Amino acid sequence: MPCSSCHVQSFGPGLTSVGRNFKLNGYTATGANYNEGKVPPVPISGMIRASYTHTQHGQPGGASERFGSNDNGTIDEAAIFLAGRLHSKVGAFIEGTYNGIEDIGELDNSEIRFADNVTLMGKNLVYGLTVNNNPTVTDLWNTTPTWGFPWASSDLAPTQAAGALIEALGGQVVGATAYMMLNDLLYVEAGGYTMLPRNIQTGIGVFDDEQSRINGGAPYWRVALQKDWQGHYFAVGSFGMQANVYPQRTLGAGTDKIYDYGFDMTYQYLANLTHIYEFNVAYIREQRDMNASVALGLADRKNSNLDTLRVRAGYTYQQTYGLNLFYGQTTGTADSVIYSFGDPISGSRTGNPNSQAFTAEISYTPFGKSTSAIATLANLRLAAQYVHHFKFNGGIHNYDGFGRNAVNNDTLYLNAWLAF
Template sequence: MKLRLAQYLAAPVRHLLPALAVLAAPLLWSAPAQALPSYAKQTGQACASCHEGSLGPQLTQEGRNFKLLGYSSGAGFFPISGQAILQFTNTNQGQPGGAAEHFGENHNSSLNETSIFYAGRIAPNLGAFVQVTYDGVAQASGLDHTDIRYARSTAVLGKDVVYGLSLNNNPMVQDIYNTTPVWRYPYTSSGLAPAPGAATQLEGGLEHQVVGLTAYTMIDDLLYLEAGGYNGLGHQMRINIGVDNEDKLASVAPYWRVALQKNIGKSFFHIGSFGMHDALYPGYDRNNGRDQYTDVGFDGSWQYTPNKRHHLSAYVADIYERQTLNSSFGAGDAGARKQFLNSFNASSSYYYAGTYGATVGAFSTHGTTDAVRYPAGDIDGSASGSPNSSGYVLQADWTPLGKKDSFLYPYLNVRFAAQYTHYFHFNGGGADYNGDGRNANANDTFLLFAWLAY
């Protein structure tokens, strides 16, 4: 065991140091206009003011309010920022044929992604979060998360009211709580490790292939309401922005969100619900009707900050999806018309002095068994035809910067982390889940990463 741990630690250090050196040089010598973390510069606040652990995406009360008000609080300037995530991935067993094209079966180092953001104020009451990302695993670039907001605040019957509009390209990218799929734990995962095959529509099913407009309001810092709809982008537009997906929304997909939140003493609580209904033509095929998905989720969170040095938090969400697969069944791509999928995710974190953090999370997905939709195969197959997967994710991280007295504040922030994912079940089973002798724990993943924001 000691030898194995030593091998885990030595290999990533050997691979990551040269990459860090190469990346750090241009960061430290970049012109200020290209190197400023734009939100910190705009507001004059340190990253620790808006984020648990001094680096996103876990939001504090200040961070949620900044997002609600359209990213436009503070002085105006040209808000360009960037980030890069370097990773070393080791799975319990290798992946025959390679973890991805141009990568080996195991012990892989990668520039997982690098992004440029327009992130901040455009005009009074108008701001944007627009991300363009190069995926170092797929070796492709495209438009990533986008959220453009107009927001105002006023008083109604003596109560503070914030109201606004969000134009975005991913349902829930505009959400202010860290329970929903876009912003939930794990906030970074490996691009070179096996992942369960089944997910609800709200867990990336429409990501970056739609455009949506929602209206929202926060009433008396207590009640949050949001509603709107999403329409699919055209085929050529998807190609232009780097989206590889062959499904087409058949009509506008309605979306809704409601939450109650409250600060009680040194604790913050929220409970809420969210949902969406969408109808698709899989592969643009209109011959067999539409596949319909109705997602309903329930979530809650707790944050406790007894003083400036200690921060505890917990998040939980459960999503139930009802599926009516007329098109897929008619085309022979599903074994039954009526199916369901359920996804559960929970996590809890502790941060000390906004610098040292530890997080534990659990996840579970289960649904209708269907050997047509979930066939046997290689690593991503299911011998039982079941979508069921479950496990936990542990992470320890160190964020030495991100405070006002930090080195190069506010020009640079960085997080170093170690993460371990264990699977109890993977694609329907624990032992020999794919019918080819592979066990679920063969996909257990040890990940080291360095996350730089500049």
């Protein structure tokens, strides 16, 4: 099938109803080519993404190890996927990635699913189980942290210091959830996650010695309602997790208690594929009881919160030309230890996590439609993205105490993304 069957803009995580149902049913759907033996029995695919990054002001000392202060070109990542049907009721999405920024191999977003369906009181019920390595990787909508916009962004540009726990656990955990979709209307998912041992994290290239470590298990949940009215698709939902964590993996002072809960909304207009419109909103609130961090001198406030808001509007013409406008905002309780002063660019002079940014992106996807001669073989997405920072790490001017302004982190990001 051409990429445009499952992907709204012919490329990327934004899914159509076909794409959502393919994932919901465990990646097990097949077509005539499969039954005729024309498709390889092992569903292997790949991708490579290359980019150029320019920030308004360079980063003294280099944007990252092995890179200069500005105007950096790189291969962001190259990946191999095992993605599709493994058995009549079992499928997988497993991604092995070469990280070109850090020059390491990683086990990236991955899950294995079992899915089936029954008729319940005259209504279709799809149910399943998934084992995966990232909270929200199982999600059917492009609003939650794993698959939310921007789908590609620069790892060589400064990023804000504050972020919710649910956004920072990818690859470091393993979890299992059970889910169901009733009558193509109500979706419910629940399960939990626990931390992978340090030697396994190191082996798959995801170990971070400053990342908090989950103590025991962390419950996760997701609910959503969806409805399609003659090409007008709506979905609203909520998601969250709770975890007791050892701050920076330090034992001996108990744990911090982290509560993350979010709300999201999706609208898609797909009645006329010449003009596709999308609108997404996601909000995450994190409440923190930092008892252990305060005892260890890693925070100066016992109780705090962090709020993240993301809003995206998208337009696609002929499933080829895309425009995305995105606003992101983070606000929360000031803490001079967590958001500390002392580091140029990444520090905060005020100890405040507040950041605001606007992103505009244009893209061109020439090969992803059914009319393309190579639609089922390869796809390419070319994009230009500009990020403007209104506020960064708690300030507009001299936010880090070393004279850097928020706009100095404004970023032009050009990227080419090839899938095959």
